[in-house]
Amino acid sequence: MSEDFTPAMRLAEAVVFAAAQPVTARMLANLLPEDAEAEAVMAALARAYAGRGVNLVQAGGGWQFRTAPDLAPSLRKVVELPRRLPRAALEGLAIIAYHQPVTRAEIEEIRGAALAQTTLDLLLENGLITPQGRKETPGRPTLWGTTPAFLAHFGLNHLKELPRREDLLLDPAGPGAGEGGAP
């Protein structure tokens, strides 16, 4: 098979293969022996690679080898790398799950720390929480609750399948239980 390859074609092939950038016509002209016409060489090379697993294509201002597009599905490997929720988001989500419907101010009180808007946004974007009306108190703050997607994420069929608060916390008193939860 190599009989068909002229020295100029070999060189062009190696250059395009090794180059980190598409190889321009000017670069080829500088490299190839003077009597070799770069265009003819590249055309012959492209023909040699036609129908193969790798093709010679013109893209990005020069010549480069690319794997044949029809093989992409076989070559592609998808690696799933699920993200973790930041701690604050996970805490907010847990409080909403247990205390829903609950306002942001109430979440902050239960957490004993502020709940950033970005954290709330993150939970919303991921479809884990949803507004559930407003509380009829001054300012009419939004009430938050979990979604069916929340249940699906945790492999739950129903909120009742969450362990009871009483089973989690030593002191079953409500928010502000004081010493109950303290280490």
Place this chain on the structure above:
Amino acid sequence: MSEDFTPAMRLAEAVVFAAAQPVTARMLANLLPEDAEAEAVMAALARAYAGRGVNLVQAGGGWQFRTAPDLAPSLRKVVELPRRLPRAALEGLAIIAYHQPVTRAEIEEIRGAALAQTTLDLLLENGLITPQGRKETPGRPTLWGTTPAFLAHFGLNHLKELPRREDLLLDPAGPGAGEGGAP
């Protein structure tokens, strides 16, 4: 020309072409259709690329396309070159390759000269050597060994392909002796 290429050959060609690292037999076996014998496919592919500007070689524990060695002078004009390994680095590398796992003190003992930190750094930066645990002697010095990248760098497929010590000593005045390694 493409008539000779079976679908399995096309796929293997694309996989090895696309990969940044040598493609192992296991990876190929996973990819190729079950009835295709990876070994036969690769042999046919290597034949197809014989004598061309780009060759299919076995190195670093897998298959890789590489430019033909005779084209190096022309390619050097186009491709950016990393620094060549200096003599001291090659000697250190040779000791590690033959005596691994080996401590720095042992390397220095064999060379009869100190191994400069810059030399060790150079070998590490190039990914040619790697720590392989510690020696259970006072001070627990680090043991060094070569990496798959070492094999790939020198076009070796296995450490067994290094010449035997007896063969090296057979002809002390042979090629590479004397001035070959001297600065």
Place this chain on the structure above:
Amino acid sequence: MEAADALVLKLEGFEGPLDLLLDLARAQKVDLARISILQLVEQFLGVIEGARRVRLELAADWLVMAAWLTWLKSRLLVPQLGPVEEAEAAADILQARLLDLQALRQAAAWLGARPQLGQEVFARGQPEEMTETDRSRLKLDLPGLLAAYLAARRRAGARQRYRPRPMMLFTVQTALERLGMLLGSLPDWASLEQFLPGGLEDGLPRRAAISATLLAGLEMARDGRLDLRQDDKFGPILMRKREAGLNE
């Protein structure tokens, strides 16, 4: 002189004494296994001696090797100085080390002569990344959720730590201020109780106020600003402002 200079320059090209020894051995152009150690040692010592004449400071390991080789030479030349086996063993060790170094050189040269990736042969310049990373999913698990809930509740709980209501006791500082303000307003001796603030609860608050006022009174008496008097044991403590110019 020219020869000595050349020698020094050459010496710097060697990585160590063993390096030089191997080079000298090679110059004998015989198989390393049959080389004359005695001849080699003499050459080495000659080079070191020549080099030292020009450069007094020669690296310690060169001189250590030179000393060892001098010892070896004396044993080989004059065997009756010590057991000859010892010298022969030492010569064997030197020979073995030179052979090791020789083999290593050959190996390094063999590696250096191979087409190296990125030097003589090149891998593909633009590898195609076929791996896609799917980060769209969330990593969530129930234990994590419960741990987060507990952590939040604990943190909130820890914030509401029990703090006893601080006791507002009459301090010496306040007593000092109060005494200073009131002293002039009372004509003559007045009992300590008269200087206490109003509305004191019985018990600790009252006792604290009394002792604070007494301490304040003692401090002011020391400064010469008031006189203190107690006529009987456990009797009332009397205070008055000290008249200007009046001495005890």
